[in-house]
Amino acid sequence: MKWQNLRKDYVNYLRLERGLSENSILNYSRDIKKLENWLTENEIDTSPKSISEEIVQQFIYEVARKVNPRSQSRLISGLRGFFNYLVFEDYRKDNPMELIESPKTGRTLPDTLSTNEIDQLIGAIDLSLPQGERNRAIIETLYGCGLRVSELIGLKISDLFFDEGFIKVTGKGDKQRFVPIGAHTIKYIDLYREGVRVHEKIQAEAADTLFLNRRGKALTRAMIFTIVKQLAEKAGIKKNISPHTFRHSFATHLLANGADLRAIQQMLGHESITTTEVYTHIDKRHLTEVINRYHPRKEP
Structure with a gap:
């Protein structure tokens, strides 16, 4: 079978049986497409069912120099x-990637903003513009609820349970969870909803979407x-x-203010x-404080 056909089958498998998000599926599809394009550029005629370990190794080696x-x-x-997946579906008897090891990447972390820097950033918003109230509500929600960017743009008005102090968030793999939301964040979302959003011409498909662009449609990740x-x-x-910051x-x-790690995980x-x-990224100072405060042998 051709690469395109099996790639399509794999995408359907990821969507229907694995229940992965569209972003994850797109990334997996791109990985396969990179191999397809490399084979075409190098005039190598081989199918997903017959590609050898040697050819895959050559591809990985060449890619490694570029990324x-x-x-x-x-x-x-x-x-x-x-x-x-191809082995599971009996298209192949072996996985040509089996002996290829991934490089050690370590744990790289994005920059963290201090509370002062977050205040500076919010202070830079021009509230005289209609999108100013929206942008302030967006930043307050990202920081106040710890959302992924995909979760933010997918947030619905029907997901807001302000009386109970929660919002319903749809995360990776369409898994839903309830996240606490503070009065501070609620205030700025309401200012946007009641002062700006109600006056916009909203497209039918975005009627329940919380954050909208100037054309009345859902915002994009970009x-x-x-x-x-x-x-x-x-x-x-x-x-x-970035938004993930x-x-x-x-x-x-x-965590620095004493929250339980399990609660943060949820x-x-x-x-x-x-x-x-x-x-x-638990730092040594925080760990020292935990020992000094909670260990039964701590000094009085």
Whole structure:
């Protein structure tokens, strides 16, 4: 079978049987497409069913010179999953990625914003513009609830349970969770909803979507990245930040102020506590404080 056909079958498998998010599916599809394009560029005529380990190794070696270890590791993982699927479906008897090791990437963490820097960034928003109230509500929600950018743009008005103090969030793999929301964040969402959103001409398909662009449609991931980058530049913040920086800051600040790691895990929607530990990069000072405060042998 051709690459395109099996890639399509794999995408359907990821969507229907694995229940992965569209972003994850798109990334896996791109990994396979990179291999397809490389084979075409090098005039190598081989199918997914017959491609050898040697050819795959050559592809990985050439790609390794062009991308960082983290990107290389993700590519290897994506292709290994694809060939595992082919073995499972009896298209192949072996996985040509089996002996290819992923590079060690270490744990790299994004920059964290201090509370002062977050205030600076919000202070840079021009509230005289209609989108100003919206952008303030967006930043407050990213930081106040620790959302992923995909969770933010997918947030519905029907997901807001302000009386109970929660919002319903749809995360990776369409898994839903309830996240606490504070009065501070609620205030700015309501200012946007009641002062700006009600006056916009909203497209039918976005009637329940909370954050809208000027055409009355749902915002895109790219637009949220642009908003954050422009505000950081205007506020004079030199750190390399993105929408995810607010999620990381949310977890870090909660931990530093004494929040339980398990509670943070639930709010972030992490399946593994190890992932939460990476995001919150526990520092030695915090660990020392924990020992001094809670250990039964602490000094009086």
